[in-house]
Amino acid sequence: xxxxxxxxxxxxxxxxxxxxxxxxxxxxxxxxxxxxxxxxxxxxxxxxxxxxxxxxxxxxxxxxxxxxxxxxxxxxxxxxxxxxxxxxxxxxxxxxxxxxxxxxxxxxxxxxxxxxxxxxxxxxxxxxxxxxxxxxxxxxxxxxxxxxxxxxxxxxxxxxxxxxxxxxxxxxxxxxxxxxxxxxxxxxxxxxxxxxxxxxxxxxxxxxxxxxxxxxxxxxxxxxxxxxxxxxxxxxxxxxxxxxxxxxxxxxxxxxxxxxxxxxxxxxxxxxxxxxxxxxxxxxxxxxxxxxxx
Amino acid sequence: xxxxxxxxxxxxxxxxxxxxxxxxxxxxxxxxxxxxxxxxxxxxxxxxxxxxxxxxxxxxxxxxxxxxxxxxxxxxxxxxxxxxxxxxxxxxxxxxxxxxxxxxxxxxxxxxxxxxxxxxxxxxxxxxxxxxxxxxxxxxxxxxxxxxxxxxxxxxxxxxxxxxxxxxxxxxxxxxxxxxxxxxxxxxxxxxxxxxxxxxxxxxxxxxxxxxxxxxxxxxxxxxxxxxxxxxxxxxxxxxxxxxxxxxxxxxxxxxxxxxxxxxxxxxxxxxxxxxxxxxxxxxxxxxxxxxxxxxxxxxxxxxxxxxxxxxxxxxxxxxxxxxx
Numbered sequence: 001x002x003x004x005x006x007x008x009x010x011x012x013x014x015x016x017x018x019x020x021x022x023x024x025x026x027x028x029x030x031x032x033x034x035x036x037x038x039x040x041x042x043x044x045x046x047x048x049x050x051x052x053x054x055x056x057x058x059x060x061x062x063x064x065x066x067x068x069x070x071x072x073x074x075x076x077x078x079x080x081x082x083x084x085x086x087x088x089x090x091x092x093x094x095x096x097x098x099x100x101x102x103x104x105x106x107x108x109x110x111x112x113x114x115x116x117x118x119x120x121x122x123x124x125x126x127x128x129x130x131x132x133x134x135x136x137x138x139x140x141x142x143x144x145x146x147x148x149x150x151x152x153x154x155x156x157x158x159x160x161x162x163x164x165x166x167x168x169x170x171x172x173x174x175x176x177x178x179x180x181x182x183x184x185x186x187x188x189x190x191x192x193x194x195x196x197x198x199x200x201x202x203x204x205x206x207x208x209x210x211x212x213x214x215x216x217x218x219x220x221x222x223x224x225x226x227x228x229x230x231x232x233x234x235x236x237x238x239x240x241x242x243x244x245x246x247x248x249x250x251x252x253x254x255x256x257x258x259x260x261x262x263x264x265x266x267x268x269x270x271x272x273x274x275x276x277x278x279x280x281x282x283x284x285x286x287x288x289x290x291x292x293x294x
Numbered sequence: 295x296x297x298x299x300x301x302x303x304x305x306x307x308x309x310x311x312x313x314x315x316x317x318x319x320x321x322x323x324x325x326x327x328x329x330x331x332x333x334x335x336x337x338x339x340x341x342x343x344x345x346x347x348x349x350x351x352x353x354x355x356x357x358x359x360x361x362x363x364x365x366x367x368x369x370x371x372x373x374x375x376x377x378x379x380x381x382x383x384x385x386x387x388x389x390x391x392x393x394x395x396x397x398x399x400x401x402x403x404x405x406x407x408x409x410x411x412x413x414x415x416x417x418x419x420x421x422x423x424x425x426x427x428x429x430x431x432x433x434x435x436x437x438x439x440x441x442x443x444x445x446x447x448x449x450x451x452x453x454x455x456x457x458x459x460x461x462x463x464x465x466x467x468x469x470x471x472x473x474x475x476x477x478x479x480x481x482x483x484x485x486x487x488x489x490x491x492x493x494x495x496x497x498x499x500x501x502x503x504x505x506x507x508x509x510x511x512x513x514x515x516x517x518x519x520x521x522x523x524x525x526x527x528x529x530x531x532x533x534x535x536x537x538x539x540x541x542x543x544x545x546x547x548x549x550x551x552x553x554x555x556x557x558x559x560x561x562x563x564x565x566x567x568x569x570x571x572x573x574x575x576x577x578x579x580x581x582x583x584x585x586x587x588x589x590x591x592x593x594x595x596x597x598x599x600x601x602x603x604x605x606x607x608x609x610x611x612x613x614x615x616x617x618x619x
Contacts, residue, residue, distance in 0.1 A: 028414075028417075028418065127298070127299075128302075130299075131299050131302055131303065133550075133553075134299070134303070134553065134594070134595050134598040134599070135553075135557075135591070135594055135595070135598070136553065136554050136555070136556045136557025136558070136560075136594075137554070137557065138557035138558075138560070138561070139556070139557050139560065139575065139579075139591075139594065142576070142579050142580075143307075143310065143579050143587065143591065144310065146579050146580065146582070147310045147311055148310075219424070219425065223425075223427060226427060227427065227429070227561065230427070230429055230561075231561075231564070231576060231580060232580060233579075233580060243427075246427070246429070246430055246433070249433075250429075250433055250565070253433045253434075253436055253437045253441070254436055254437070254440060254441055254448060254449070255441070256437075256441050258437050261430065261433055262434065262437075265427060265430035265433075265434070268427055268430070269422075269425050269426055269427070269430075272424075272425035272427075273421065273422060273425035276421045276424050276425050277421060280417075280421060
């Protein structure tokens, strides 16, 4: 297959470009990476950092303020908030990473096929995606999770599924632009089967924009999953998930026990902020339009 | 275009609430109900019919403007939704208004001097705005301004319980109070509005800043502006040209932003016990009130369609050439 061979030569160069691109990350994006790595360490090795068991309660220490014994205080069940916040990082990553992977695994093939095939299939898919955009994502996620079951696994599946149109759209637009280009036509002429054209010829040339979105979409998944837990859907207290912890602390905010809700909220902001900083930096490097504007 | 969308929305929400794991019968009957009571409630709600029949009945009712009764409150869903829509619209109006009033000028200024200190600072602030959970911000505001400082009223409703609300004119207690010259009511409504509106404005300003900057940068790089600059026009005139040319995409963006903000607003309503449509919808979803969820989702879809229509009209007015297609 001569055409595909000539095309394969571009692979290493693109990879090299990408690596060089990552070293060009702006200082703000680098700060984002540092934040994400810190939380990643906390999530992987939370046992090393926790001072107490995150779900064992001390009945005689209910709602105590921050102290040397309990750094972030204790909540309404007498559980140590510091340890719970640390443990919560597991949920942040444990939901966001699989959700984004699912979204990519659904969205990219759908975008490839819709863009390449076109016709009625493409039309119907785009209509459905347009229809989904009518609703705010949190309402959609809430309704689907509430209706289909409230397990942790289901939250991950629903978030991944609802997020897949983002990737499908981006890939589809790229495929549409490349569909009738020379390298695709020559690949067809050389007798490549459709799946090979899609995944070996079009995929490497079209996923860049979608990949640039992954960090931002991970931020979205962390935010939405915490929001669901805050509303009491999906993960329930006393599970040490940040959104569920904020829910527990909500009633104490107007009576002065601020530490119950404030600390998990700060952790949540930091992780989402880190992901957004990184995502913004990646978009700057990969999006030619934004690069031109700099 | 709109009609198939609405039919699709009705169908999908109908299937979703029924095929899903929610069981309103169990919720309504309570833990001590007998098997006969279960079948009775099931029959009462029409749930003993086959699904396609249920859907036809529901679809027929919707066409006639009947959204059914809420299974929890036993009140017509349509009535609930209309009264609460005004309550939510007030919050949404001030919130997005303030957000746009902050976001558009800031975004334009950042674009006029890209990569200078102002641009970099606003960029980080707007990314932070993307990252703050709305409900947490609301809780922190309640803690600071109600508990610590005592400046704001507690986050319970739209007007103090001690003040009698004004007559219904626009649905906004603030405006109705002013019309009626009921200063006490207007003042109370205003103090209750400030925190939720501030919350919504902060959250909505972030994407508006980011998008306005991107749009304006693109306009600045366009031939029109380059030509104007080459002609030696004053910087003030140039900025006016940039503003005029970015107006259409900015308005379109703010329009799409409003639909997304409905979700954010629901959370704010939830925290401040605002009693509007957003809170109603959240409660209906969490409690499995099928008819209310269906009505709520349909209302959201209609609202989005309406917003897109308004955006199209506004764009057609300020940019007549867009009418060509």
